[in-house]
Amino acid sequence: MRDRTKSTAKVRSVRGFETRSKQLPHADRGRPWQNDAMRLAALTIAVCSIAPLFAQVQRFDLVITGGRIVDGSGDPWFYGDVAIQGDSIAAIGRFDRSSASRSLDAKGMVVSPGFIDIHTHARRGIGLDPAAQNYTRQGVTTIFEGPDGSSPLPIGKFLSDIGKLSLGPNFATFAGQGSIREQVMGLVNRPATAEEIERMRQITRQAMLDGAFGVTTGLFYIPGNFTPTEEVIEIEKVAGAMAVYIIPTYATKRRTFSTASARRFGSAKREASRPR
Secondary structure, eight states, X not given: XXXXXXXXXXXXXXXXXXXXXXXXXXXXXXXXXXXXXXXXXXXXXXXXXXXXXXXXXXXXXXXXXXXXXXXXXXXXXEEEEEEEETTEEEEEEOOOGGGEEEEEEOTTSEXXXXXXXXXXXXXXXXXXXXXXXXXXXXXXXXXXXXXXTOOOSSHHHHHHHHHTSOOSSEEEEOEEXXXXXXXXXXXXXXXXXXXXXXXXXXXXXXXXXXXXXXXXXXXXXXXXXXXXXXXHHHHHHXXXXXXXXXXXXXXXXXXXXXXXXXXHHHHHHHHHHSOO
C-alpha cells in the first residue's frame, strides 16, 4: 500500500516565486502553495513592522526647517531645510524632523552663512567677553582685527593669546602699517631711510608668516599721514607677494577725501595687487 503520510518533493511556481514542497503531511499533500503563501505573508508582516525603525534613524544632529535660504552664491533665495552634522552643514534640501536629534523652525526667517566683519576693533574687549555676542547675535561669525593701520605686534604672540580664549566667533587679523612704522622709527614726521624700510619689510614678512591676512593703512592717522606713498608701496609689496587668501591683502582709510589722496591711494593699491 502506498504511504499516504508523505509525498515526494515537488517544485511549483506561486505568483512568480519558485517554492519547493518538502515531504509534507498527508493533509497538505498536493497543496504546498498554502504553506508557502503563509510564510510569505509572515515575512511581509515582519518587514513592514521593522521598516519604520529604519525610517526613524537620526542621520543629523540638527535640521533647520522652512527658512528662506541665502547661500552666498549670488543666486536668488529659496525655501529649504539645512541639515547639520557636528560643526558642518551636511546637506541642503527637504528633510523630515525625525531625521535629526533636534530641529529648529525657521519659518519667516532667513538662513544664511555667517557674516564676516573685516573691520573691527574687537581686541579692545574680546578678552572681557570672548563670546562676542554683540557680533554673533547679529549673524557675524568671523571678525577681523587690525584695521586703520593699527594692530598688535608681534602678530604671532597676539594670535596665541587670542587662541587661549573660549571664542564665540572666528578671529583673524591684519597687520597695521602704522604699527609697523612706529615700531621701527616711532612717531616722527619724516620719510623712512632705506634701512628703516627694510626693517619694516622684515616685520611685515614675519607678520604674514605668523598668520596676518594682509596689511592695512590708516593714512588719515599718525603715523600713517607721515608716510610717503612710496614707503607704503614697499610694505605692501611684501604682503602682496605672500598672500594666499581670497580676502584682499590691502585695506586703508584715506588721508583725506581729496582728489590728490584718492590718486595716492589708487597707486598704492595697484602696486600691492600687482602679480609677482
